[in-house]
Amino acid sequence: MRAQGVVFDAYGTLFDVFSVTRVCEQLFPGYGERLAQAWRAKQLQYSLLRAAMGRYENFWRLTPDGLTFASRSLKLNLTPAARDQLMNAYLTLAPFSDVQPGLTALRNLGLRLAILSNGEPKMLAAAVMSADLDHLLDETISVDEIGVYKPSAEVYALAPSRLGLDVKALLFVSSTSWDVCGAASAGFTTCWIRRAADDPPEELGFTASHVIGALTELPALLEQ
Amino acid sequence: MRAQGVVFDAYGTLFDVFSVTRVCEQLFPGYGERLAQAWRAKQLQYSLLRAAMGRYENFWRLTPDGLTFASRSLKLNLTPAARDQLMNAYLTLAPFSDVQPGLTALRNLGLRLAILSNGEPKMLAAAVMSADLDHLLDETISVDEIGVYKPSAEVYALAPSRLGLDVKALLFVSSTSWDVCGAASAGFTTCWIRRAADDPPEELGFTASHVIGALTELPALLEQ
Numbered sequence: 001m002r003a004q005g006v007v008f009d010a011y012g013t014l015f016d017v018f019s020v021t022r023v024c025e026q027l028f029p030g031y032g033e034r035l036a037q038a039w040r041a042k043q044l045q046y047s048l049l050r051a052a053m054g055r056y057e058n059f060w061r062l063t064p065d066g067l068t069f070a071s072r073s074l075k076l077n078l079t080p081a082a083r084d085q086l087m088n089a090y091l092t093l094a095p096f097s098d099v100q101p102g103l104t105a106l107r108n109l110g111l112r113l114a115i116l117s118n119g120e121p122k123m124l125a126a127a128v129m130s131a132d133l134d135h136l137l138d139e140t141i142s143v144d145e146i147g148v149y150k151p152s153a154e155v156y157a158l159a160p161s162r163l164g165l166d167v168k169a170l171l172f173v174s175s176t177s178w179d180v181c182g183a184a185s186a187g188f189t190t191c192w193i194r195r196a197a198d199d200p201p202e203e204l205g206f207t208a209s210h211v212i213g214a215l216t217e218l219p220a221l222l223e224q
Numbered sequence: 225m226r227a228q229g230v231v232f233d234a235y236g237t238l239f240d241v242f243s244v245t246r247v248c249e250q251l252f253p254g255y256g257e258r259l260a261q262a263w264r265a266k267q268l269q270y271s272l273l274r275a276a277m278g279r280y281e282n283f284w285r286l287t288p289d290g291l292t293f294a295s296r297s298l299k300l301n302l303t304p305a306a307r308d309q310l311m312n313a314y315l316t317l318a319p320f321s322d323v324q325p326g327l328t329a330l331r332n333l334g335l336r337l338a339i340l341s342n343g344e345p346k347m348l349a350a351a352v353m354s355a356d357l358d359h360l361l362d363e364t365i366s367v368d369e370i371g372v373y374k375p376s377a378e379v380y381a382l383a384p385s386r387l388g389l390d391v392k393a394l395l396f397v398s399s400t401s402w403d404v405c406g407a408a409s410a411g412f413t414t415c416w417i418r419r420a421a422d423d424p425p426e427e428l429g430f431t432a433s434h435v436i437g438a439l440t441e442l443p444a445l446l447e448q
Contacts, residue, residue: 053405
């Protein structure tokens with residue numbers, strides 16, 4: 001496709017949340033993977049439930065709520081210090097190894113690049129700085145400015161508006177299949193990056209326009 | 225409290241979905257519990273994701289979509305015949321053992337009783353008939369008439385409207401903590417029936433007005 005810009009999901013797509021799992025494992029040996037997974041699932045569920053309830057809270061507020069539930073469901077004693085340590089892990093996530101080379105190559109093609117994330121602005125800014133991505137991105141867009149979460153169509157509409165480009169000139173890239181479906185439903189050409197090769201696509205009535213294994217495949221895709 | 229009516233969630237609150245788990249286990253030995261849990265989680269997630277996307281599909285349509293994803297994620301080969309057998313299990317669910325005595329006692333107190341469920345009308349009607357609850361219920365209300373899922377406030381508002389009673393005269397009862405939170409957010413007095421005694425409450429900013437272990441505790445609660 002002949003795109004003029006690429007819009008990326010953040011957590012799990014650009015930022016590797018594995019370091020959160022590692023801190024979970026350090027704090028609760030033998031439970032790291034389960035706690036991290038339960039936490040992530042709750043974080044997402046709370047964003048959707050609160051959206052449906054009309055009770056938006058930003059992601060920095062939801063995230064410890066999800067952690068509280070996840071630790072209780074696993075009968076783990078989460079101290080305030082452990083909670084703070086786990087929350088802080090979200091501020092210093094490593095980027096996946098294909099992120100710097102992939103985004104640099106896209107910049108060299110003259111494309112405008114943005115993040116569009118459920119994350120709260122300060123937590124996103126910290127992660128972007130920590131991963132040294134700020135010089136590669138034109139915009140870091142948080143849902144917080146409209147108080148609605150993905151996969152609402154209103155969220156995806158923020159990207160063309162902020163980049164000053166038509167939605168038809170943009171490619172949306174996410175490792176999360178339902179995020180891809182949400183963007184497709186909102187009119188985007190989409191690319192699913194399968195960070196977990198085993199995950200099947202979600203059954204939500206939309207399929208990704210493209211499927212890749214690494215962000216370094218994007219320049220070739222966009223030059224086709 | 226001095227209520228004039230009681231509104232119940234259906235699946236997991238009145239109807240025991242264990243029989244679905246049993247069919248899962250018959251079809252996929254060793255995977256029954258995991259498949260049933262993954263299916264149920266996806267069913268809920270798809271209702272919330274589609275609500276956020278503005279792409280409502282009724283619960284009878286969502287349910288096989290969730291099953292398709294859940295079986296693929298567990299690498300199980302779901303044949304059309306197996307899918308039909310699992311879907312049909314939703315039409316003939318057994319009620320929990322406290323349901324008939326609990327609802328009968330509430331009727332004898334002169335209370336109006338209703339179901340308020342995410343379920344599609346025909347699948348709800350089949351389950352109500354199969355469980356022999358039709359003579360105990362004044363209303364079986366499905367979200368399908370407004371095309372929005374729980375925990376949207378619009379859904380909970382259907383109950384006072386259909387029963388012709390003020391929300392303050394109603395008690396909402398569910399085994400699902402987030403459903404209790406949604407009803408509380410919409411102005412109901414709520415009762416959480418802890419079918420799974422180990423489950424912690426959801427961290428959504430609301431707590432149940434009452435917590436019980438069986439529906440047969442409701443008459444005493446309502447006579448206080």
